[in-house]
Amino acid sequence: MKKSILVFVALLGLGSVSVMADEGADLYKKCSACHGAAGEKSALGKSKIIKDIGAAGIITALKGYKDGSYGGPMKAVMKGQAATLSDAQITSIAAYIAK
Numbered sequence: 001m002k003k004s005i006l007v008f009v010a011l012l013g014l015g016s017v018s019v020m021a022d023e024g025a026d027l028y029k030k031c032s033a034c035h036g037a038a039g040e041k042s043a044l045g046k047s048k049i050i051k052d053i054g055a056a057g058i059i060t061a062l063k064g065y066k067d068g069s070y071g072g073p074m075k076a077v078m079k080g081q082a083a084t085l086s087d088a089q090i091t092s093i094a095a096y097i098a099k
């Protein structure tokens with residue numbers, strides 16, 4: 001009994017990760033012009049390679065651009081990009097890029 005509950009919970013977890021990644025793929029479309037289709041480019045020659053900074057790094061950066069606590073000389077560009085994203089959408093994007 002306990003085992004089947006564990007398996008069920010694990011499957012549920014996997015399911016929600018893939019749903020998040022789908023939403024992330026959609027949301028990431030507008031980012032790819034600067035960051036590359038898979039987050040492999042340095043945006044405008046200034047940003048880090050975002051696929052290499054990990055999901056946590058992406059989440060910290062996007063939330064920080066929103067509240068002004070993160071960023072380099074070109075953070076104004078990213079504030080515009082991140083301002084309208086919810087925390088849940090930020091998590092989805094991070095799951096997609098750092099897959």
Ligand code: HEC
Pocket residue numbers: 027028030031032033034035043044046047048049050057058059061062070071072073074075077078081082093
């Ligand atoms: C117009 C080009 C452009 C678009 C579109 C854009 N970015 Fe950026 N992004 C940049 C630049 C430039 C930086 C570096 C900004 C700075 O100086 O902090 C950056 C930085 C970042 C960073 C932090 C990396 C670092 O250098 O610390 C993340 C994460 C990120 N962008 C994610 C995204 C996501 C997700 C989207 C789509 C919602 C997006 N970006 C859309 C240009 C862009």
